Amino acid sequence: MVRTADALFDSDTIDEIVAPFLGGDDPLFGVITNLTLDDLVDPARSTALRADIADASGVVLVVGPGAARFDPDLVVIADLPRWEAQQRHRSGATGNLGADNAGAPASSLYKRAYFVDWRIADRWKLAHLADANFVLDTTITDEPRLVTGDGYRDALERTVRRPFRLVPFFDPGPWGGHWMEAVCSLPTDRPNHAWCFDCVPEENSLLHGFGDIVVETPAINLVLRHPRALLGERVVEQFGAEFPIRFDLLDTMGGGNLSLQVHPTPDYITRFGMGYTQDESYYILDATAASSVYLGTRTETNPDVMLAALRAAQGEGAHFDTDRFVNRWPVRRHDHLSIPAGTIHCSGADTVVLEISATPFIFTFKLWDWGRLGLDGRPRPINIDRGAEVIDWSRTTEWVADELVDQIELVAEGPGFRMERTGLHESGFIETHRHWFREPVLHTRDDSVDVLNLVEGAEITVESPERAFEPFRVHYAETFVVPASAGPFTVRPSGPSAGTECATIRARIRARPDADD
Numbered sequence: 119m120v121r122t123a124d125a126l127f128d129s130d131t132i133d134e135i136v137a138p139f140l141g142g143d144d145p146l147f148g149v150i151t152n153l154t155l156d157d158l159v160d161p162a163r164s165t166a167l168r169a170d171i172a173d174a175s176g177v178v179l180v181v182g183p184g185a186a187r188f189d190p191d192l193v194v195i196a197d198l199p200r201w202e203a204q205q206r207h208r209s210g211a212t213g214n215l216g217a218d219n220a221g222a223p224a225s226s227l228y229k230r231a232y233f234v235d236w237r238i239a240d241r242w243k244l245a246h247l248a249d250a251n252f253v254l255d256t257t258i259t260d261e262p263r264l265v266t267g268d269g270y271r272d273a274l275e276r277t278v279r280r281p282f283r284l285v286p287f288f289d290p291g292p293w294g295g296h297w298m299e300a301v302c303s304l305p306t307d308r309p310n311h312a313w314c315f316d317c318v319p320e321e322n323s324l325l326h327g328f329g330d331i332v333v334e335t336p337a338i339n340l341v342l343r344h345p346r347a348l349l350g351e352r353v354v355e356q357f358g359a360e361f362p363i364r365f366d367l368l369d370t371m372g373g374g375n376l377s378l379q380v381h382p383t384p385d386y387i388t389r390f391g392m393g394y395t396q397d398e399s400y401y402i403l404d405a406t407a408a409s410s411v412y413l414g415t416r417t418e419t420n421p422d423v424m425l426a427a428l429r430a431a432q433g434e435g436a437h438f439d440t441d442r443f444v445n446r447w448p449v450r451r452h453d454h455l456s457i458p459a460g461t462i463h464c465s466g467a468d469t470v471v472l473e474i475s476a477t478p479f480i481f482t483f484k485l486w487d488w489g490r491l492g493l494d495g496r497p498r499p500i501n502i503d504r505g506a507e508v509i510d511w512s513r514t515t516e517w518v519a520d521e522l523v524d525q526i527e528l529v530a531e532g533p534g535f536r537m538e539r540t541g542l543h544e545s546g547f548i549e550t551h552r553h554w555f556r557e558p559v560l561h562t563r564d565d566s567v568d569v570l571n572l573v574e575g576a577e578i579t580v581e582s583p584e585r586a587f588e589p590f591r592v593h594y595a596e597t598f599v600v601p602a603s604a605g606p607f608t609v610r611p612s613g614p615s616a617g618t619e620c621a622t623i624r625a626r627i628r629a630r631p632d633a634d635d
Contacts, residue, residue: 120171122182125164129218132158136234139391145225145499147481148233150391155184155242158216183215183239186246193246194264196254199323199336200236201287201315204228215239232480233391236320244342244359247271257323257334265326265333271343273326273333278344280587281580281600281607284322284337289313292492295371297404297470301595309493314367316597317569318479350565350602353627356547362394363548363569363625364479365597368471371404376464377498378412378440378486380505383460387481395459396482397546398475401623402453403573403595410466411455412444414518419443421511428485428502438486445515447523452573452621454550456522456543460510472571472595474541474550474625483508526552535559541623549628554621558610561600566626568600570609575620577613582606 126132135157141148164187171178171188186193206212207227213220214227215235253270255263265273288304291312298304298311315322319337326333338361340348345359353362368376381396400411415424424443431438440446444462447455449469457463457475462485465471483501492498513522527539534557541550552573553559560583561568572578572592580590580598586605591612592598600607611620 119179119181120167120174122167122180122184122188123216125160125167125184126158126216127160127163129216131160132216136230139233140230141233146229146501147390148229149389151234151237153234153238155187155238158238159184159187184242192252193250193267194252194254195243195246195250195267196256196262197243197335197339198256199285199334200231200321200338201323202257203231204321207231240338240342243339247339247343253333253335255333255335263331263333265328265331269328270326270333270335273328274340274343277324277326277340278347278601278603280604281590281598282324283592283596283598284317284319285325285334286314286316286597287322289315290493292487292490292498293370293374293376293467295369295373295468295470297369297371298367310373311369312373314369316367316571317363317365317599318477319361320477344601347603348601349567350627352565352629353567353602356627356630357394360477361567362477362627363567364473364475364477365569365571365625366473366479367403367595368465368469368473370465370467370469370471371406373467374490375412375466375488377484377488378444378462378464379482379484380462380509381457381459382481382483382504383508383510386508387459387478390481392478392481394476394478394547396476396478397459397542397548398457398473399541399550400449400455400457400463400465401472401474401541401571401573402449402451402455402469403472404470405450405453406468408467409449409469410446411449411463411469411471412440412446412466413455413457413463413522414445414461414513414515415509415511416443416445417514417516419511419514421509425502425506431486431489432500432502435489437489440486445518447518453524454526454540454552454623455524456541456546458510458513458522458543458545460508461513461518461522462509472573472623474548474623476546476548533557542625547628548625550623550625552621552623553609554619555609556611556617556619558608561607561609561624563602563606564626564629565602566629567602568624568626569597570600570622570624571595571597573621573623575611575615575618577611577615578609578620578622579612581608581610583608
């Protein structure tokens with residue numbers, strides 16, 4: 119057995135190679151790398167390792183990143199979801215690609231993985247996914263599960279022709295609540311459950327059954343392998359092989375406010391190597407009489423005064439009077455608030471939010487965290503200086519009320535259904551529609567992937583009027599994906615919801631005005 123790590127540059131050299139993409143002392147942000155695995159390979163070491171392989175007798179097992187470069191007779195892709203990789207970073211079990219840094223702070227390991235490791239690995243994996251002999255699921259330590267390459271590729275082909283769900287994962291947070299514990303049947307041995315990442319293909323996984331064996335692999339493999347069938351031709355033309363829509367749940371029920379924050383503008387985010395930013399919306403799944411969302415600055419706000427107050431709160435421990443500067447809007451179930459990039463915002467306590475957004479979720483500039491510590495007992499990083507560069511001060515009280523808060527337009531209605539346009543601002547590339555229905559409702563397609571969540575009702579069934587896929591059941595608060603290639607589909611109340619009114623929220627990529635040019 120030989121290890122491909124012996125063909126890489128030493129850890130210090132690799133640190134120097136990747137350093138330009140790690141943002142120096144910035145604790146959170148770097149630049150998406152354009153490096154490939156070849157850039158980390160030492161030619162002399164690679165030549166020596168190749169000679170060792172040639173001189174060996176019997177079966178030679180080559181293990182590690184880039185093993186296929188040594189011309190093996192049989193290729194096995196050993197894979198695991200990024201969420202599992204993060205858990206191993208947190209436990210100190212693993213470090214970064216080619217680095218001797220296991221046990222480093224999880225935040226620094228995640229930053230390097232996000233900007234460097236995962237980009238390099240995905241480029242290599244895409245090149246070999248088409249002809250690998252086997253795929254090895256390494257998600258569960260000491261329980262590897264092997265499937266043939268042909269079987270795995272067939273599973274991806276089947277998946278991209280029908281509705282599916284990703285494997286959600288849940289994480290606690292300093293503001294987290296307890297609503298999801300009951301609704302999602304979660305254990306109660308954690309401090310709380312703040313997030314549910316329900317549709318983030320870059321980090322979520324897929325389950326495929328092969329007889330009695332269930333194999334878990336990264337959902338990004340489906341995006342890399344079948345971008346056009348999954349996303350639609352026009353979406354790929356705009357974004358490439360990237361899944362641009364993200365759904366997740368934010369639970370503050372019995373918890374606290376999220377951090378006051380802002381996302382970078384489209385021009386600003388390019389400095390991180392990203393081609394688009396995080397326009398988003400808050401769909402209110404559940405609320406109490408006290409629920410609220412902070413959104414936009416108050417009309418009389420002086421930017422210099424507000425920024426000075428934020429810096430005093432952060433640097434001197436002074437109190438930041440959020441209500442003096444930022445609008446707080448009461449919210450109730452099924453309200454929908456748009457949050458275009460550059461708009462100050464956060465969810466308040468005792469609220470459950472379905473966050474519908476563009477994908478680059480890491481780029482959040484926290485302005486104020488209510489003077490609290492993270493779950494690790496340390497202050498969370500605050501980015502007032504970056505935030506000051508992107509805050510749109512024109513998003514004042516009147517503008518937000520007229521443009522962002524619960525803007526609903528009736529699009530169509532008929533016996534047993536109505537469709538409304540709501541949610542994301544027209545400046546963004548995601549369009550959302552809400553369907554209320556008691557009878558089966560037909561969803562036509564426009565060459566875009568659709569992402570939906572059941573926001574009212576216990577259960578629905580998704581079906582193909584052309585019988586292109588088997589009926590697919592979805593339950594309350596669950597997100598599901600309908601690939602562009604799946605064709606038209608119907609949604610109807612089923613099970614305990616039969617005969618009652620249900621509602622879904624659907625997101626797709628908005629057709630550009632010049633699409634026909």
